[in-house]
Amino acid sequence: MSFVESEERRALRESVAALGAKYGHEYYVRKARAGEETTELWAGAGELGFLSVNLPERYGGGGGGIGDLAAVLEELAAAGSPLLMLVVSPAICGSIIARFGTEAQREYWLRRFADGSAKMAFAITEPDAGSNAHRLTTIGRRDGGGWVLNGRKVFISAVEEADAVMVVGRTADAATGRLRPSLFIVPTDAPGFSRTPIAMEIVSPERQSMLYFDDVRLPGDALVGDEDAGLLQLFTGLNPERIMAAAFATGIARYALDRAVAYAKDRQVWDVPIGAHQGLAHPLARIKIELEQARLMSQKAAWLYDAGDDAAAGEAANMAKYAAAEVAAAAVDQAVQTLGGNGLTTEYGLGTLVGAVRLSRIAPVSREMILNYVAQHSLGLPRSY
Structure with a gap:
């Protein structure tokens, strides 16, 4: 690297x-x-x-x-x-x-x-299970040479733009009858598939939806990969998700920091730019340091994933997503504070990011679940959940 x-x-x-x-x-x-x-x-x-x-x-x-x-x-x-x-x-x-x-x-x-x-959209989260793949209630059952899918999903992004949805469900093991995670490609115009938009207080072109699968009939080739691969296939997608979520957050942090620095250089009070005052300069400098740390961790996670080291990439991707979400929230908050009232005007374009960066601390995996992961897998502490 x-x-x-x-x-x-x-x-x-x-x-x-x-x-x-x-x-x-x-x-x-x-x-x-x-x-x-x-x-x-x-x-x-x-x-x-x-x-x-x-x-x-x-x-x-x-x-x-x-x-x-x-x-x-x-x-x-x-x-x-x-x-x-x-x-x-x-x-x-x-x-x-x-x-x-x-x-x-x-x-x-x-x-x-x-x-x-x-x-293609991606659907894992459910109202009662969250993203816990072992508790999902969306079930795919064999029907001749095909499948019948039933269940529901919540907080699924941009389905209105998608031609299909990759759905994380569960299928029955033929030998044991136990349910295991499986992936299905479901066309958005499939009979039995429907969605309800979720009203959100976030400024974003991509909408959130509740999805319903009511006896959705799928051909045999709607299954992605092997039924027996289970979580391996799922985490092939979830590690890139965390890396990309980190890129999403660090990009927003850069946007906010750039706006704040430009304003702090230009805005003058008592004949000097406000950026000359440590009360503003130091918080912005701290954001810059934390932003570069998050970017480095994100690049390490991507390098490990691209090198094929899934285990190490999983740890790094979680850490990168955590660090990026934290600095994005701090960057937008400090940018707004730096601009004062202007920070919440339409002209400067920062107020629209407040909800987006707050969401970064929740999705696609919450900061608390990342801390659980690091405590258990990185530090070897007893599992807490």
């Missing part, structure tokens, strides 16, 4: 930043408040190959790793347009299908992810 990114990675960041600058935060907020999708930005990213930098070249991707895709998301977020669907479609679903999907699934879905013509 190098602490200096490659020329290719730096060039990728510059190109993505240039695209992001054409749209920016005003575009993002305008789309969100109008209930519209960020279609133009997504299409532009697809045309330039940014949506698929992590996917195999054989299927139209860039042949890179999750670190490259994380760089794409971070730069777009730093430009004010943090596209949440990048976490889901090419990162979670793309990683799982690339590694465990059939050749037909790879040909169909990865090529469409690559050019931006298709999106």
